Amino acid sequence: MGEAKRRKELGLMPTTFPVEVRAAGGEVTLTGGPDDPAVRGRLLEALRSALPGGGAWEQGYRQIHLMMGRGTEAVATPEDFAAIPVPAHQRLTGDLVLNARSTPETALLLGEGAFLRVRSSETSHDGNTWEPLALPDNGMEQLLRHPLARERGPLLGTLTAEHWREGRIDLDAEPPEALLEPLENLIREWDGEGDDWTRRHLDLLDGDPDRDAAPQAVRTQLELRGLPLLPSSANQPHAAVGEGEDMLAVYLSPLAYTLDGEDWLPYDGAEADSPGSSQLGDLLTQMLDVQTVPVTVWNDGRVEWPEGDVPEEQADRVRGDLRSATGAGDPAAWAEWTRTLLAETFMDEAPDLRTRGSLPAVQGVRLDLPTDSLTDPDDPAQYFIESEVTFDGQTWRDLYAEELPDELREGGAGSAAN
Incomplete structure (x- = not known):
């Protein structure tokens, strides 16, 4: 007996059903698919396990939300991240395949030869109005617009x-x-x-x-x-x-x-x-291979650049974006952002900076802002590169110098603490 004929007689031939899957509050419903109650029960249980819920769904959605470029405010703190509203409803449409002999890499695996080939994914806050959920090709660049995407865990x-x-x-x-x-x-x-x-x-x-x-x-x-x-x-x-x-x-x-x-x-x-993590190196190369405007951001909220380098019609927006991203003008936010900047920049030279009780207060930061971001706020090149800091408002310290600035050495210069 041929293999195909044997599988058909045993009911093991691949079978495809157009389906719609909805998830809300931990409950999953399946519209379409096989009629056999036992098979449907197994598939629903598999879908409950495969679809993220609770904290995993909230974190995953918020990350995709940012990768899709939704929202205009920079996400710089955990509180900013938690403030992104998460829809309660998710809807998937696609093809449910049973008794599959092979599985596409992008399919949602459901076990025992079953998988869901997703055609569309949508979310809704009220169960009536739906928005598409799909990653764009430039999703990672969109994500890196937000300072929190450069933060490591505690x-x-x-x-x-x-x-x-x-x-x-x-x-x-x-x-x-x-x-x-x-x-x-x-x-x-x-x-x-x-x-x-x-x-x-x-x-x-x-x-x-x-x-x-x-x-x-x-x-x-x-x-x-x-x-x-x-x-x-x-x-x-x-x-x-x-x-x-x-x-x-x-x-x-x-x-x-x-x-x-x-x-x-x-x-x-x-x-x-x-050796295998070259993606970030390539990305940084792309960042550096762009024309930039030198900008100085001060702790009191001032944002300065050479006259004429930023179009007048864009000046207010650029200042607002940089204040939001750095916390300039807000003493607590500025102190947290600069502490993180110093700790990550000088991690090898002084690994205790993040946990040290006090650091000299940063008065200003110089950074390079890609010119593309001046007229196109959605351009992925708009994230900036910090280059120098000053602790006294006059002497500037190179963030990429080989030696740790004197102000950051234990017992070094500078007494005003972050």
Whole structure:
């Protein structure tokens, strides 16, 4: 008996039904589909599991909302994010396929050879008026317009790992037992093993032919954080460990290596991104390859640029956008934004900045604003790049200098605290 004929006689041939699925308050309804009550019950249970609900639905919707470019206010804080209203109703239309032999990558899997090929997705606040829910091609650029999309989750701790070529890994602090093995596996994958050990080392040295000997050990910093509230390519961790509510985001930075097992040499200028995370690097290249206007934003709300660089008809909007994004004019918001800016910029030089009790108050920040954003507020290039800060209103400190500004050293200059 042929396979197709056998499957048909057993009722196992692929079957397609046009359906509509609605979800609200944890309840899922299915319009159309098979008549068999047992099959419908199984499919509804699978749909309840597959469709996000509760906090997962709220966070996922808000992220998609921003990626679709909805809303004009910059989302800079968790409170801004939580203020985005979430629709109570979701509606999917598409094709329900049973007894499938293969599954499209974009389908919603329902188990036991069943999947939903989604044709349209919509949301509604009242169950009557519906809006489409679909990611545009420039969704990530839209997301990165919002400062919160560049924020990592809360810092929970840092570890330093020394990974020896023969396989031993020494951690400077003992993590919880449940995390020990996942973190050690992550270090091995990060540093490579065998031939990849030397290749990875050379990548971090940019293939410097004068330092091509394989190291005896490498030293890496692991930063353990909560998951980002608004995930994006700018805050994507190198890995996540743990499960459920206990999941942690892990960011890795190469620190040093030793050729003889005694003397440690720094990875000067080594990139902190993993070998496979080039998306953000490409994005930053695109950001830098644009014409910009130099802008100075002051803590009291002043926003200044060279005369004539910003069209007069756009000046008020640009000032408003930058005040909203930086908190300028609002002492508490400005202090929080500048603290985050300093902590993330000088993370390697001073990892304690975010948690340090007080920092010298930032009086002003210089940034580069893409000219495209001056006349097109929806242009994805409108997010800016900070370049300098001043703590006294006169002396400017380069944010990309190799050394930590004196004002940020413990006991350094500057006494007015953020």
